[in-house]
Every structure is written in C-alpha cells, then in structure tokens.
Amino acid sequence: MPSHAHTESPSSPSSASSASPSSASPSPYDPLRRERDHLAAARAALRAMRHDVEALDITDVTGNWVNAKILAGEIEVRIKALADLADTPLFFGRLDYLHAPGVELAEGAEGESFYIGRRHVHDADGDPMVIDWRAPVSQPFYRASRTEPLDVALRRRFGYTGGELTAYEDEHLSDPAESDATTSKLLQTEIERPRVGPMRDIVATIQPEQDEIVRAGITGSVCVQGAPGTGKTAVGLHRVAYLLYAHRERLARTGTLVIGPNKSFLRYIEQVLPALGELQVKQATVDDLVAHVEVRGTDGATAARIKGDVRMAQVLRRAVRAGIRMPTEPVMVVRGSRRWRVPAYELEEIVRELAARDIRYGAAHDALPQRIAHAVLVQMERAGEAPDDRVQDAVARNPAVKAAVKACWPPVDPAKVVLRLLSEPEFLASCADGLLTEEEQRAVRWEKPARGLKSARWSAADAVLVDEAYDLVQRTSSLGHVVLDEAQDLSPMQYRAVGRRCSTGSATVLGDLAQGTTPWATSSWAEALAHLGKPEARVEELTRGFRVPREVIAYASRLLPAIAPGLAPATSVRESAGALAVRAVPAGGLDAAVVDACRASLGFEGSVGLIAADTRIPELGAALAAAGLDHLSPGEETSATARLTLVPASLAKGLEYDYVVLDEPAAVVAAEPDERTGLRRLYVALTRAVSGLTVLHATPLPQALAA
Structure with missing residues (x-):
C-alpha cells in the first residue's frame, strides 16, 4: 500500500524511495524537518496546557472545603493526564483529507490535515495540533483503504527511534497508480518491536x-x-x-x-x-x-x-430463604388507648406474597414491616382516623411488628448461610434436593x-x-x-x-x-x-x-483438533524464518540444554520467557542461578531490568515474550488433571512467543503435537 517511505538514514525501518541523511543540511521544504518542527511545537503546546492547569487558583472558587478537595483532586488527575512521556510518541500518523470534514469546499480547494496521536493537544488559540485517536475525524486512519478511501487523500505513518521522529511513510489512497497490496513497513516494524517490560x-x-x-x-x-x-x-x-x-x-x-x-x-x-x-x-x-x-x-x-x-x-x-416462617399468631399494635390487630392469616398472605416475588431477601425484609404497618393503617382509616406516612413509619417500628418480622423473615448473614451449607449435611441435603446428587453433595461438603x-x-x-x-x-x-x-x-x-x-x-x-x-x-x-x-x-x-510468527502458530495449531475442534486455525501476517526450533535432548541433559537455550536467546534484543511445568520451576531456577543468569518471576518485569523471566505454565496465559524457551511439553500436559486440559495448557505456552520459540524435550512429545 505505501508508495513512499522517507527516513533519516538508510538504516531506518522502511523501503525508502528517498532518504535525507542526518549529516545533510535540510532544505526549508524538507518534509521530515517540518514534521519534527511540528512535533516540537506540539510538545511545547502540551507543556503550556499543563502549565495552565498547574497555575489555576481555586482559592475562592468553591463554597466549602469538601468541594475544594474534590476539585483539587480533579485538577491533580488532569495534570497527570497532561504529562509528556518522552518515550511515547505524541503523534504517530497524519491524515490529509480531500475535503474539510463536514464542510463543502469549492472545486479544486484542499481539505485539512490532522495529526493523529494518543491525546488531544491544542495551541494558545485553541486550534488542534494533535487529534485524539478516538475522535471521529481520526477513524479513517484505521479504516481507510484504496477501495474505500473515506475522503482521505494521504495517510502518513511516522517512525520513531528512542522518542525521536526518524521516518515517515505515505499512502496516497486516491492515487489509482498505487498498489493496495504492500504492507506498511513502519507498521510492520512497530508490530515487531521487541517487548521488554x-x-x-x-x-x-x-x-x-x-x-x-x-x-x-x-x-x-x-x-x-x-x-x-x-x-x-x-x-x-x-x-x-x-x-x-x-x-x-x-x-x-x-x-x-x-x-x-x-x-x-x-x-x-x-x-x-x-x-x-x-x-x-x-x-x-x-x-x-x-x-x-x-x-x-x-x-x-x-x-x-x-x-x-x-x-x-x-x-x-x-x-x-430457608429461615422464612409462616406466622401462627396475630400482631397486636398498641397506639395510645387503641389496639389494632392484624390476624395471622392476613400476615401469612403478606409473607407469601413477598416470598413469591423475585426480589432480594433483604429488600423483602425491609418491606415486610411497612406492609404490616399498611394493614394497620387501613384499619385506622376504616375507624375514621386520617393517618399519614409518619404514622405508618411509627407503626413499622413498633416492637410487636419488629418481633413478628424477626420471627417470619429473620435477618441473614450471607457468609454464615454458606458456612452452614458446607458444614451441615442435613441442611445441604434439604437445599440441594433434586439439584445435586448425594455424591455431589459429599464432594462439596467440608471434611472438617x-x-x-x-x-x-x-x-x-x-x-x-x-x-x-x-x-x-x-x-x-x-x-x-x-x-x-x-x-x-x-x-x-x-x-x-x-x-x-x-x-x-x-x-x-x-x-x-x-x-x-x-x-x-x-x-x-x-x-x-x-x-x-x-x-x-x-x-x-x-x-x-x-504477534505470533506463522511457523509457531502453525505448530501450535496441531493441537486444535484435540482441544477445540470447532475453531479455525489462526493465520499470521508475520513471517520469521527460523522462528521455531524443536529439539530432543538426552535424558539428564535437559536442564543444561535449557540454560544454553536461554543464554542463546538473550543474545537477541527483547524479552525472554522460560516456560515450564510448575513442578519444574524450582529446579530450573536453581540451574539458572548456578549458570549466572539473572531472571525474574512473572509481574516483576515492571520494576526490574533483567530480560529473562521464569514462568510457571499456570501463569503464562495472557503474557508474551520476544523469545520463549519451552521446557518439556509432556510435563506441562501431565501437570493437569486430564489430557485435554493439559494440551490446552500446552497450547497457551506454545503461543507466547513473538519472535522465536525453542522447544526442548527429553521425553516424547504429546502425540497430538508430534503428528
């Protein structure tokens, strides 16, 4: 798709049709220099935006200390959100529209250009310098193509090295001479960038x-x-x-x-x-x-x-709901010289109605005294009185009403209910009747x-x-x-x-x-x-x-017929020759082979994950330490500098590493309660690699994988 890629030097990631070496004096019309100037101006504008927020005086803005504290907290969050992260590009693309979005232009007039980035940045006049990637005007950056250009004349992608803008790549979506088949090299480079941390x-x-x-x-x-x-x-x-x-x-x-x-x-x-x-x-x-x-x-x-x-x-x-009981006695409410009696059958009707409704137990418990009080108020009105809501609330708090509620609909502690369910066989049997078999009930009950x-x-x-x-x-x-x-x-x-x-x-x-x-x-x-x-x-x-190289995902997909026969195998846009190595090692030499594979992987740029069955982790950790290879546990990557992580197979899901060394696949499978679950765990481990996977085994591979 891209027809032109421009870089600071020939070593920059692109298929450059022209280059501007950094040693050359840039032309005043040098596009790369102009883009760098815009980046510098946008960063300055972001700093000004943050300074404006930091300079806000809210001393006399709020009416009380509570509002002042809330506003101060919101301002602090805003200041943090306006931070300029040096290693994070402020913008990564540009869209040149054929026409101004939402505006009809005269024939021959040009549309606007928008820089697409992680957040909105505007200058002192309020004009946008960077548009948030989530804004509607940014959507064509992700959706436009030559077959459906969405009024985009040019899409420009930017390449960065160490936070510095070093390259750009153009796609002329309205040019019929351009091919729509070539993959953007800057896009490919960004996808394949090493994943440390x-x-x-x-x-x-x-x-x-x-x-x-x-x-x-x-x-x-x-x-x-x-x-x-x-x-x-x-x-x-x-x-x-x-x-x-x-x-x-x-x-x-x-x-x-x-x-x-x-x-x-x-x-x-x-x-x-x-x-x-x-x-x-x-x-x-x-x-x-x-x-x-x-x-x-x-x-x-x-x-x-x-x-x-x-x-x-x-x-x-x-x-x-096991504690709900139907009333057997009436409720007698005394107010002044008058007594009001709610018969047991009427109370039972109220309780049964609440029990039949699909409402929370606590809500029904709170509603019951009000319902009883309402029955009393009906009698008061028949007797010629004119009670209001305050009278109903007072009746609901009457000791006789509260006692009736406690007897019919007692308060419940959820944890105590579950405790009783798992501890008392008779209670579990009554609640699980027709739902769980006796064998299942024994399985869930606590032994002690x-x-x-x-x-x-x-x-x-x-x-x-x-x-x-x-x-x-x-x-x-x-x-x-x-x-x-x-x-x-x-x-x-x-x-x-x-x-x-x-x-x-x-x-x-x-x-x-x-x-x-x-x-x-x-x-x-x-x-x-x-x-x-x-x-x-x-x-x-x-x-x-x-993420996963084509060779690796194809190897892992051998397991799909056994673990998820209804799913289609994944495809991959990444080709990486030599991304997969599967080696059998002599019995007794597995630990040494794993250490050697980790050391070899550390010779490349990026993160390395050593994935193994959980039971193998202590032994492999000792082997790495003896070999002088510093390593981390999963989650420590955010605070440490070592590139090698020792990963129990049970924690590998969702993680990714540039290079993965997988220890003894059969052990990963055997660690699970059944073969299908074990093969699924193995599938997860096999698909954590971004650039290369080395599989080492001293025992035969699982049949589904070795086919």
Missing part, C-alpha cells in the same frame, strides 16, 4: 477489524473470540479508552472495571490505559471482586467444578466442619458462593462497563459474579475457547454469555494474528 498500547497499529470492535457502541455488549496473537486483550483495553472518550460523563458516574485472570496479568497490562491518558480505570481479578471472606483453603477439581456449577445458585437461594466464620478455611470457589449469597440478600452495585479477559476459564458461578457488576451496564468479553485450562472451562460463548446475563451480546472472531 509491561504490555504497551497498539494505538498506532490498530487494524480495521480491531477498530470496529474498539468503537462499538456502549449500549451493547461484545464478546471477542480471539486466537493467540490477534490482539484481543489490547482491543479490550483500547475499547475502554474509547468508551471513556465518547461517554466520559456517563462512565464517570457509573465506573469502569478491567478484570484479568491473575495479578501477574494485571501488572503486565497496567501501563496501557495510563499511556492513553486514562488514569482512573480500576483493575481486579475475580477473586478480588468476591473477597468477602479470607481464602485459606483449596478445593479438588471435582469439588471446584460442582461449586462453580450454575445449579449452586438455586441451592443458595433455597439456603438464604468449621465452628465459626473465623475458623473456616474458605476456598476460592467458596468465596464465589458467598458473593452469590450476598447478592441474594442485597443487590450488588453495577458498573457502566466491564472488560473481562481470559473469560473462557470462568465457571458459571464466576460469570454470574461478574455479570452482577455490569447488570445495568455493558461488557466486553475476551477469550479463546482453545485456551480454557480450568476443569469448568466454558465450551461455548453462547453458554458463557447466558451465565453472564448478556445473552444478546454479539460474538466477534479475530483469526488474523499479528
């Missing part, structure tokens, strides 16, 4: 199919089925940034949340949104959301699977019943049950938008926990069915979205990879 944004390289998902409306939910390397995580994060731009006031009230599979993953992605100017998006794991109790225990695969089954929602509903909340050894699955019980008692607050990544690994009960957090908002669900590695991993997105409460969400599939 945390995940970075892809704002300069978003592809049309990705942009369509990023800019989808806030009212609908989207599920993205993405093969490895298709950028689904980045798409989800950029979608958050876009929605905050397009619906800032709405989401400022309702909030946004990004949910990841583990802390290592969250640390890996934590810099993406701040780099895009969004500093207040919260991030959490599902375990963080349901942290009502301290998790100190673990479940076996069978118990965890049953506790995660959607049938447990009905078991818990029965357990929460806890005597109280403090002694209980809650598991992660138990915490989800407690969260469900809390929602049955009191409605969980809903956010405006939730991004759920690695969603294929959630149980139905975990989906419900997430769905409660966006019941009145929307969601972006990201995952890959082929990478499901939990015993309860979902088999279809339709099923998962139903549990989430978003059955109407549209499912988008990303199959074109930009």
Whole structure:
C-alpha cells in the first residue's frame, strides 16, 4: 500500500524511495524537518496546557472545603493526564483529507490535515495540533483503504527511534497508480518491536477489524473470540479508552472495571490505559471482586467444578430463604388507648406474597414491616382516623411488628448461610434436593466442619458462593462497563459474579475457547454469555494474528483438533524464518540444554520467557542461578531490568515474550488433571512467543503435537 517511505538514514525501518541523511543540511521544504518542527511545537503546546492547569487558583472558587478537595483532586488527575512521556510518541500518523470534514469546499480547494496521536493537544488559540485517536475525524486512519478511501487523500505513518521522529511513510489512497497490496513497513516494524517490560498500547497499529470492535457502541455488549496473537486483550483495553472518550460523563458516574485472570496479568497490562491518558480505570481479578471472606483453603477439581456449577445458585437461594416462617399468631399494635390487630392469616398472605416475588431477601425484609404497618393503617382509616406516612413509619417500628418480622423473615448473614451449607449435611441435603446428587453433595461438603466464620478455611470457589449469597440478600452495585479477559476459564458461578457488576451496564468479553485450562472451562460463548446475563451480546472472531510468527502458530495449531475442534486455525501476517526450533535432548541433559537455550536467546534484543511445568520451576531456577543468569518471576518485569523471566505454565496465559524457551511439553500436559486440559495448557505456552520459540524435550512429545 505505501508508495513512499522517507527516513533519516538508510538504516531506518522502511523501503525508502528517498532518504535525507542526518549529516545533510535540510532544505526549508524538507518534509521530515517540518514534521519534527511540528512535533516540537506540539510538545511545547502540551507543556503550556499543563502549565495552565498547574497555575489555576481555586482559592475562592468553591463554597466549602469538601468541594475544594474534590476539585483539587480533579485538577491533580488532569495534570497527570497532561504529562509528556518522552518515550511515547505524541503523534504517530497524519491524515490529509480531500475535503474539510463536514464542510463543502469549492472545486479544486484542499481539505485539512490532522495529526493523529494518543491525546488531544491544542495551541494558545485553541486550534488542534494533535487529534485524539478516538475522535471521529481520526477513524479513517484505521479504516481507510484504496477501495474505500473515506475522503482521505494521504495517510502518513511516522517512525520513531528512542522518542525521536526518524521516518515517515505515505499512502496516497486516491492515487489509482498505487498498489493496495504492500504492507506498511513502519507498521510492520512497530508490530515487531521487541517487548521488554509491561504490555504497551497498539494505538498506532490498530487494524480495521480491531477498530470496529474498539468503537462499538456502549449500549451493547461484545464478546471477542480471539486466537493467540490477534490482539484481543489490547482491543479490550483500547475499547475502554474509547468508551471513556465518547461517554466520559456517563462512565464517570457509573465506573469502569478491567478484570484479568491473575495479578501477574494485571501488572503486565497496567501501563496501557495510563499511556492513553486514562488514569482512573480500576483493575481486579475475580477473586478480588468476591473477597468477602479470607481464602485459606483449596478445593479438588471435582469439588471446584460442582461449586462453580450454575445449579449452586438455586441451592443458595433455597439456603438464604430457608429461615422464612409462616406466622401462627396475630400482631397486636398498641397506639395510645387503641389496639389494632392484624390476624395471622392476613400476615401469612403478606409473607407469601413477598416470598413469591423475585426480589432480594433483604429488600423483602425491609418491606415486610411497612406492609404490616399498611394493614394497620387501613384499619385506622376504616375507624375514621386520617393517618399519614409518619404514622405508618411509627407503626413499622413498633416492637410487636419488629418481633413478628424477626420471627417470619429473620435477618441473614450471607457468609454464615454458606458456612452452614458446607458444614451441615442435613441442611445441604434439604437445599440441594433434586439439584445435586448425594455424591455431589459429599464432594462439596467440608471434611472438617468449621465452628465459626473465623475458623473456616474458605476456598476460592467458596468465596464465589458467598458473593452469590450476598447478592441474594442485597443487590450488588453495577458498573457502566466491564472488560473481562481470559473469560473462557470462568465457571458459571464466576460469570454470574461478574455479570452482577455490569447488570445495568455493558461488557466486553475476551477469550479463546482453545485456551480454557480450568476443569469448568466454558465450551461455548453462547453458554458463557447466558451465565453472564448478556445473552444478546454479539460474538466477534479475530483469526488474523499479528504477534505470533506463522511457523509457531502453525505448530501450535496441531493441537486444535484435540482441544477445540470447532475453531479455525489462526493465520499470521508475520513471517520469521527460523522462528521455531524443536529439539530432543538426552535424558539428564535437559536442564543444561535449557540454560544454553536461554543464554542463546538473550543474545537477541527483547524479552525472554522460560516456560515450564510448575513442578519444574524450582529446579530450573536453581540451574539458572548456578549458570549466572539473572531472571525474574512473572509481574516483576515492571520494576526490574533483567530480560529473562521464569514462568510457571499456570501463569503464562495472557503474557508474551520476544523469545520463549519451552521446557518439556509432556510435563506441562501431565501437570493437569486430564489430557485435554493439559494440551490446552500446552497450547497457551506454545503461543507466547513473538519472535522465536525453542522447544526442548527429553521425553516424547504429546502425540497430538508430534503428528
């Protein structure tokens, strides 16, 4: 597609049809110099914007100290958002329109030019110097093509080295002589740039199919089925940034949340949104959301699977409502010299009506005294009195009414309900009758019943049950938008926990069915979205990879018939000769071969990940230390300088490294409870490499991979 690439020197990344060596005296019409001048002017304008905010005097603006503190906090956030990050290009592209957007020009008149960047920058007169990538006028930068130019005459991409603008590349979309088949070399270079440290944004390289998902409306939910390397995580994060731009006031009230599979993953992605100017998006794991109790225990695969089954929602509903009792005595309310009697049958009608309605247990508990009080007020009105709302509230607080409510609809502690359910066989049997078999009930019961909340050894699955019980008692607050990544690994009960957090908002669900590695991993997105409460969400599939080399993804795709037969293999735009090496080593020589492979990978630029079965991690860590190779654990990349990371296979999901050394695939498979889950775990490990993958094995490869 690009017809002209211009660089500072021949070594810059491009297929330069002309070059301007840095030693040459630049012409006053030198485009590269003009672009550098615009970059310098834009940076100066950004500094001025920040200085203007820092100079604001709010001493006499607010009426009280509370408002002053809130305003000061907002100003502080604004100052941080206006920071000029030296290593982050202020703009990465330019659009030259044939016509001014929204304006009819005379024949022969030229349109406007817009610089596209991570944030908006304007000069002292308020004229834009850089346009936010999320603005409507920026969309053609990602969508325009020669077949559909969208009124764009020229699209220019910029190349940077160490924060300095060193190259540009032009695409003349309205020129019929240009080919639409050539890949942008600057775009390819940006995609393949070494990945040291945390995940970075892809704002300069978003592809049309990705942009369509990023800019989808806030009212609908989207599920993205993405093969490895298709950028689904980045798409989800950029979608958050876009929605905050397009619906800032709405989401400022309702909030946004990004949910990841583990802390290592969250640390890996934590810099993406701040780099895009969004500093207040919260991030959490599902375990963080349901942290009502301290998790100190673990479940076996069978118990965890049953506790995660959607049938447990009905078991818990029965357990929460197990204390409801029909009244057998009337209520006598004394007010002054008068007595008002509500008979037992009328009380029973009120209780049965509330029990039949699909409302929270706590809401019904709060409504019951008001309903009883209303029955008393009806009698008062019949007797000629004219009671008002204050009288009804007083009757609802009457000791006799409160006693009746406590007897019929007692208050419930959600954690204690779950504690009783898992500790008392008789209570579990009554609540699970017709839902769980006796064998399943035995599987979920605690071997040693806890005597109280403090002694209980809650598991992660138990915490989800407690969260469900809390929602049955009191409605969980809903956010405006939730991004759920690695969603294929959630149980139905975990989906419900997430769905409660966006019941009145929307969601972006990201995952890959082929990478499901939990015993309860979902088999279809339709099923998962139903549990989430978003059955109407549209499912988008990303199959074109930009990260994993073609040779590597083809090798990993050998596993698809065994782990996800319904999915099409991913394709890759990246060709990298020699990206894959599979070597058998003699028994007893595996550790030494792994160390040698890591040392060889460190000879290239970028990050290196050594992925192995969890049980092999201590041994390999000792081998690396003995060889003098400094290494990190997942998540430490954000604060350390070493380029080699030792990664347990159970934590590899969502991470990526320029070079991966995979230790003993058979051990990765054997570490899981069943072969299919093990092969899925292996699929994840095989697809973490960006530039090269070395597979070392002393035992035979799994049959599905060796075919």
